[in-house]
Amino acid sequence: MPLKAHQDELPAINLTPMIDIVFNLIIFFMVGTKFIGAETKLPVQVPEVADAGKLAPAMEKYVINVYRDGQVSLDDKFLTAIQLRQALEAARARNADLSVIVRGDGEGAFQHVATVLNACRQAGVSDMGISVRLPAKGG
Numbered sequence: 001m002p003l004k005a006h007q008d009e010l011p012a013i014n015l016t017p018m019i020d021i022v023f024n025l026i027i028f029f030m031v032g033t034k035f036i037g038a039e040t041k042l043p044v045q046v047p048e049v050a051d052a053g054k055l056a057p058a059m060e061k062y063v064i065n066v067y068r069d070g071q072v073s074l075d076d077k078f079l080t081a082i083q084l085r086q087a088l089e090a091a092r093a094r095n096a097d098l099s100v101i102v103r104g105d106g107e108g109a110f111q112h113v114a115t116v117l118n119a120c121r122q123a124g125v126s127d128m129g130i131s132v133r134l135p136a137k138g139g
Contacts, residue, residue, distance in 0.1 A: 061099040062091065063131075066116050068108040081119045088123035099127040106133075 064084065065073045072079050074087055092098045100120050104113035113130070120128050 061101065062088070063101050063103060064116055064120075066102060066104040066108065066112045068105040070108065070112040072112075072116055081115050084116065085119040085123045088120060088125055092124050097127070098125050099129075100125050101129045101131050103131040 062074060067073070072081065072084055074084060079087060088098065088100070102113060102116050102120070104110070104116075117128060
């Protein structure tokens with residue numbers, strides 16, 4: 001039976017690819033930071049205005065909760081279908097791009113959710129969504 005007279009070389013971690021990536025990242029960030037100040041150094045005289053005015057409001061997104069027993073809440077206030085429609089009409093008057101997400105209880109009757117969706121449609125809301133939960137994996 002042959003015996004080993006020499007010891008095998010120990011495995012080593014090759015650091016060359018990691019060093020290459022680090023150098024590439026350093027170069028990327030160095031070049032990227034050069035462009036940050038470039039736009040402020042351009043000899044452009046930006047026009048002035050007397051009053052900037054109000055910015056356009058961000059698209060409002062309302063979440064309407066529909067409980068198992070049929071109660072409806074908007075902004076932590078319980079409302080009837082008529083009150084909900086009126087509240088959405090008032091919100092739509094402020095912002096025409098109103099968006100609504102309806103969160104209905106999975107154990108409740110779908111009729112409650114349908115009533116809320118109808119109130120949204122009557123209020124003129126065209127961007128509506130229904131919130132759902134995906135099943136847990138592995139179950």
